[in-house]
Amino acid sequence: MSWLEAEDCRQVLQLQKEDGRCHLIKLLKWEDFDEEKDLKPGIILDYLYNTIIFAAEKGFPWPSVAVAVCFSEELLYETEGKTMQEALRNLRDKCEEYQHKLNPNYLQHLVNHLMGTFFKHYRLYQFVLCEDRVIDQTVYDLVVQIPHEAPSLKDGVSAELWKYQKQITELSEAEDQLRAGMVAFRETMQLKSEQELEKFYEDLKFQDKEVIERANLEKIIKAAHEIQMSVASELLQKEIETAFQILDLKIQKTTISLPATKSLQSPVTKETKTGRKGKKK
Known part of the structure; x- marks a missing residue:
């Protein structure tokens, strides 16, 4: 109580x-x-x-x-x-x-x-x-999509121009993503090259003050060079593919035609000017 x-x-x-x-x-x-x-x-x-x-x-x-x-x-x-x-x-x-x-x-x-x-x-x-109450309840989480704030009417453009700007923006974003992906790939390949070389040197297991014969030294250098060339080849192939993809996006930009802008001059103004010229004649 x-x-x-x-x-x-x-x-x-x-x-x-x-x-x-x-x-x-x-x-x-x-x-x-x-x-x-x-x-x-x-x-x-x-x-x-x-x-x-x-x-x-x-x-x-x-x-x-x-x-x-x-x-x-x-x-x-x-x-x-x-x-x-x-x-x-x-x-x-x-x-x-x-x-x-x-x-x-x-x-x-x-x-x-x-x-x-x-x-x-x-x-x-x-x-x-x-009485004990038995609860049989199903809960659903509903996400409420709040509408975007409408921009000012003075900033409005024609539907054709909006579609053109949207296409150009999408192509530019895709181009930026390719460049960012290429930067990340370079860093990955650099790390891969360092790790493979480090493992290769560890596997050699030279003794202190050990004399290496010329033939063996050439084999070691050749093997290390092949590791670097393999990574460089993979990196080069990726850069070429990315370059062609970026070039294709740039070409797509040039093929999209810019909508023609309508004249802001009203028919009334044109008629007035024509009438004045007639009077002068």
Whole structure:
């Protein structure tokens, strides 16, 4: 059970409903809960919140409002799992217990309130309090696509010019990607060459001050040279392929025709100028 003070009830009443319910959760020292997944704490919270609202609207002093909340909460839990007749007997005993804590008029108003709310839906409250709820819930995360901010009308262009600019931009981006890919490939091949040469030298395993014959030295140099040439050949082939791809993109740019711009001069202006020339003649 959670005892509320008179000041607590006053604070709840001063807030809007949702804010008041949230504040009441803090006052009751409950943990946060999801009302969609767990109905029980949400219904109990509404039950206590409505008691505060009812008592305050009936003119209960704030200490009496707190006592009314305590009465309602105790009744709720003490009647859990009981029949209607047992619950009514429990209500009678509760009234006798609180006859010296609450003014008789206020107690009568509270009983009438509980008869019209709690006992009117008694079986529903019992179902919520006593039955475990099996949750079968599927959650979908929906991504909301926010529309792009519309540009100013003064920056607008014709559809043909927009398509032309879009094609040129796409070709330029593809060209930049090829260049960036070539830079990354050069770095990869450089690292590969260094690693292969390092492994090759480690495999030789020369002894200190060992004299190497000329024939063996030539074989070592030739092998190291072949490693470097293999990497260089692969790099050169890639550079040639990339160069042709970039050249193809540049050619595509030249084949796209720029839309003809329309004259900004209006027909009215042309007619006026023609008319003036006629007058001069």
